[in-house]
Amino acid sequence: xxxxxSPCSEHTIRRRVFFYEVDSAGIVHFSNYFRxxxxxxxxxxxxxxxxxxxxxxxxxxxxxxxxxxxxxxLRFEDEVDIRIRITAISQRSMKYTCELTRDGExxxxxxxxxxxxxxxxxxxMKAVTIPLxxxxxxxxxxxxxx
Amino acid sequence: xxxxxSPCSEHTIRRRVFFYEVDSAGIVHFSNYFRxxxxxxxxxxxxxxxxxxxxxxxxxxxxxxxxxxxxxxLRFEDEVDIRIRITAISQRSMKYTCELTRDGExxxxxxxxxxxxxxxxxxxMKAVTIPLxxxxxxxxxxxxxx
Amino acid sequence: xxxxxSPCSEHTIRRRVFFYEVDSAGIVHFSNYFRxxxxxxxxxxxxxxxxxxxxxxxxxxxxxxxxxxxxxxLRFEDEVDIRIRITAISQRSMKYTCELTRDGExxxxxxxxxxxxxxxxxxxMKAVTIPLxxxxxxxxxxxxxx
Amino acid sequence: xxxxxSPCSEHTIRRRVFFYEVDSAGIVHFSNYFRxxxxxxxxxxxxxxxxxxxxxxxxxxxxxxxxxxxxxxLRFEDEVDIRIRITAISQRSMKYTCELTRDGExxxxxxxxxxxxxxxxxxxMKAVTIPLxxxxxxxxxxxxxx
Numbered sequence: 001x002x003x004x005x006s007p008c009s010e011h012t013i014r015r016r017v018f019f020y021e022v023d024s025a026g027i028v029h030f031s032n033y034f035r036x037x038x039x040x041x042x043x044x045x046x047x048x049x050x051x052x053x054x055x056x057x058x059x060x061x062x063x064x065x066x067x068x069x070x071x072x073x074l075r076f077e078d079e080v081d082i083r084i085r086i087t088a089i090s091q092r093s094m095k096y097t098c099e100l101t102r103d104g105e106x107x108x109x110x111x112x113x114x115x116x117x118x119x120x121x122x123x124x125m126k127a128v129t130i131p132l133x134x135x136x137x138x139x140x141x142x143x144x145x146x
Numbered sequence: 147x148x149x150x151x152s153p154c155s156e157h158t159i160r161r162r163v164f165f166y167e168v169d170s171a172g173i174v175h176f177s178n179y180f181r182x183x184x185x186x187x188x189x190x191x192x193x194x195x196x197x198x199x200x201x202x203x204x205x206x207x208x209x210x211x212x213x214x215x216x217x218x219x220l221r222f223e224d225e226v227d228i229r230i231r232i233t234a235i236s237q238r239s240m241k242y243t244c245e246l247t248r249d250g251e252x253x254x255x256x257x258x259x260x261x262x263x264x265x266x267x268x269x270x271m272k273a274v275t276i277p278l279x280x281x282x283x284x285x286x287x288x289x290x291x292x
Numbered sequence: 293x294x295x296x297x298s299p300c301s302e303h304t305i306r307r308r309v310f311f312y313e314v315d316s317a318g319i320v321h322f323s324n325y326f327r328x329x330x331x332x333x334x335x336x337x338x339x340x341x342x343x344x345x346x347x348x349x350x351x352x353x354x355x356x357x358x359x360x361x362x363x364x365x366l367r368f369e370d371e372v373d374i375r376i377r378i379t380a381i382s383q384r385s386m387k388y389t390c391e392l393t394r395d396g397e398x399x400x401x402x403x404x405x406x407x408x409x410x411x412x413x414x415x416x417m418k419a420v421t422i423p424l425x426x427x428x429x430x431x432x433x434x435x436x437x438x
Numbered sequence: 439x440x441x442x443x444s445p446c447s448e449h450t451i452r453r454r455v456f457f458y459e460v461d462s463a464g465i466v467h468f469s470n471y472f473r474x475x476x477x478x479x480x481x482x483x484x485x486x487x488x489x490x491x492x493x494x495x496x497x498x499x500x501x502x503x504x505x506x507x508x509x510x511x512l513r514f515e516d517e518v519d520i521r522i523r524i525t526a527i528s529q530r531s532m533k534y535t536c537e538l539t540r541d542g543e544x545x546x547x548x549x550x551x552x553x554x555x556x557x558x559x560x561x562x563m564k565a566v567t568i569p570l571x572x573x574x575x576x577x578x579x580x581x582x583x584x
Contacts (some may be wrong), residue, residue, distance in 0.1 A: 009494065010348060018327070018331055018334075019169065019170070019330060019344070020169060020175050020177060020327050022169060022170040023165065023166060023168060023169070023170065024169065024172045024222060024491065025498050026170045028498065030472065030500075031469050031472040031473050034469040034472060035469050036312055038310070038311060038469070042369075044310055046369070052311070060208060062463065062465065062468075062511065063506065063508055064507065064508050066506055066508075067506070068499055068503070068505075069502065070500065070503065071502075072562075073500065073563065075561075076343075076345050079497045083572075093370060114279050125511065131343070164473070164476070165476060165480055165491065166473050171352050171354065174353045176354075176358055177323050177324070177326040180322065180323040181323050181456070184456070184457060188456075188457055188515075192515070193340065195371050197515060199457065199514050205354070206317050207381065208365065209362055210358070210363075211359070211362065212360055212361050212362075213357070213359030213360075214358055214359075215357050216354065216355055216357065216358075217303065217356075218416075221415075222489075223484070223489060239493050269367075276573075311461065311462070312461060312469060314462040315460060315461075316457070316463075316514060317455065318462050318573060321458050368462060
C-alpha cells in the first residue's frame, strides 16, 4: 500500500490472460511473463507518481538481467495477480522480484535488474546515477528478504 | 527480381512459422499476418537500398489502413512465402498488396497504405511529400492490376 | 449495456497502452490494434456468458477478414476505449466493427468477420452453423447502421 | 555442426531484427530475447530430426526456468547470431545456454530449462521420462563448461 507522498516499494496488479498470449500447448507463452512483470513495474512507477518513459531527465532504464521460474501454467481468461517488489536500490540500479499468483496459488516467480543510463552521442549507453527525483520515490520492500 | 539501380516494385521472402506465433487453436494468430506483411515490406525497402527507419530525411511512414483476408490456416514450422507488391504510389502515400502462400497454395491476402509524415513540435503527425530519394526507388508493380 | 439474459450486441473496455506495444516511432504498433479488438471481442463474449474458447460445442471461430483504419497515434500509458459492436450475424458467421477512442477522440476504426468451424480429421476447417446456445446470446447492434 | 545421425548438442541461427520487436527506446524489447532463444532451440530440434511440437509421444516440454543477462542493445535490422547449446540432460529435463552475438560482439547470454511432461486428465502437468527417441538425439555440448 502506498501512503501518498511516501516512497513506493511494491505494487500488485490483477489482469486477465488474453487469447493471443496463449500458445498452442494451451498455456501462456513463457516470454509473456516478462511482459506481465513489466506491466506491474510500470504500474509501480505510476503509483510513485512517475512514468518510466518520461525522458525529461534524459535517462532510460534498460534491463541488464531478467529471469522467471515457472511453477504452474496459466490459461486463457485466468485472472492473475502480479506483485512486484523492490529488493535492492543502488546508486545506478534497482532490483525487483515479481510473484504471479492465481487465487493465492503460486504460478511463477521472477526478477529483473534495471540500470539508469544515458545514451551517448554514438548511441551506446552509459550507466549514470538515478536522478534524485526518481530515486526518492522508491524504497526497498520490507518483505523483500522473506 | 531487382536489377541493381532500377526501382523496386515487389519482393518475396520465405519464412518459417515460429512457435510463439501460434495460438491455442494451433494456428498462427491473425494479428501476426500483419507482422509478416511488415517483414516483407521492410525487405522490399532494403532491396531498394533503403531502410524504412532511416530518420535522416526526418520522415516516418505510419500506416493509415491495413487489412487481411484469411483463406487457410498456417501452422507451426510451416514455411510461408510472403510476397509484397506496390499497387499505387501517390505524392504522399504508397499502397501494397501482400500474398501469403505455402507451396503455392493461397493462405491469405492483405493490403496496407502507408503515408509519409513528419512529426510536429506538438507530436502530432503531418502528411508530407515522399522525399525524392525514397520515391525514386519504388515503382508500381506491373502485375498489380491482376 | 447488457440486461442479464438479453442478447449482447456491443461491449466497451478501457485499457492502458503497455510499453511493449509501442514501437520505435513512439506509437502503438499497428498490429496491436488487432489484439485490442480481440480483447474487446472476448470481453463481449464473457458479457454474454460465454467464452470464445469453450470447446464443448466442438467449434472454433477463426477470422476470415480483419481490417483497421488508423486516424491518430496511440502512445505509451494512453488510456483507450475499445468499443466492439456486432454489425451482422448469419448462420455461420458474425461481423464486428470496433472503434478506438481516447477521451472521445477517434483513434481508429476496425472490422472483423469470424466464421464458426469444426476441425476435420485431416485438420482442415469446415464452416458449420453457429450452435444455438451461442447464436442466441448475440444480436446485431441497433447503432450498427450509423 | 551436426554429423547426420549423430546426436545434436548445439545450433546457431542468424536472424535479422524485425521492426515490431524494437521498443520506443529504439532497442529490442527484452522479452523478445526469450523468443529468439526459442527460435534457436526449435532449429536445434529440427537439426536433430525432431519437432518440439510433435505430439505423437504424448509429451510436451514446458519451461521451468528462463533467464537472460543483457550486455549490449540490439537495434532494428541488426543481424544477430543466436547460438544455443545443451549444458545438461537429465532423465526428465534439459538445460540450455544461449549466446547472442552481433559480428562476434557479445549481446546477451541466456539460459532455459525444459521439463518433459504429460498432461493429466485434470489438465495439470506431470513430469515424465524423456522418450528415448527424443533423448537419444541430443548430447551435452563439449564446450558447455567453458
